[in-house]
Amino acid sequence: MNRRAFHRLFQSPGPVVLPVVHVLDAEQAARNAAVAIAEGAPGLFLINHDFAYPDLLPIVRHLRRLWPDLWLGVNFLAVTGREAFPVLGDLACEGVRIDAYWADDACIDERRPPESQTEAKAVDAARRASGWSGLYFGGTAFKKQRAVDPEDFAAAAATATHFMDAVCTSGTATGQAADLGKIATFRDAIGDGTLALASGITPENAAAYAGHVDAFMVATGINTPGDFYNIDPERLRALLAICRQHGARL
16 A cells, blocks of 8 residues: 555554554453544554454454444454454454454565465455455564564565555564664665554654654553553553654654
8 A cells, every 4th residue: 555545544644653452351442442532543453462363353343333433453363364354354244344454474475576475365365355345454574473584674575565555564572662774674665655563662762763654553652551451541642742743744
């Protein structure tokens, strides 16, 4: 997806802040969603760290009933799009709109050219067959997946643009900031494509990444310190302000 189109979608010239809620139950997910909405976040993601993804689906349905117009994405932990897209297609048939899917592993093999990406092509085929029409954020050289040599970051990023709407990368672990050199390499490699960063962003370091990254997918950096599950409104407010300030300078 062209990054200009992505920013137009969210009416945000600066990085789009998409809080990530580590879900425990329906009440906790809704409470955190309400905080994100109240602070002006343009959307959010839900992720299931503590249970299997089928148990997340009733919670997704619950939030959609509460906020029919909310931009809502999901990550089924450790599940590629090949399995997830049929589920999203079924939800769409129920009338449950999911605006984005984020996979930690988009199955990109940086050692092969785009036409030889067997696994990524299978994911793409599943997406097309599902009838689901949301945005796909695909993890590339992503935390806790197969290690990618830094010399191959550019190849991985460039190849990924053929298979997803937003190329999504990270630091080495949850809450760990990404190397700025890695992010600059990704930005150069994907050109005008959309780049998302899904670990380590905080109000304190966001300005350093804002010139390269189109979307910040953030949990621990805006959560209450020491709390894996609950957003701190003040930290989210501060991050949103930094991104708006960056956008105003563009």
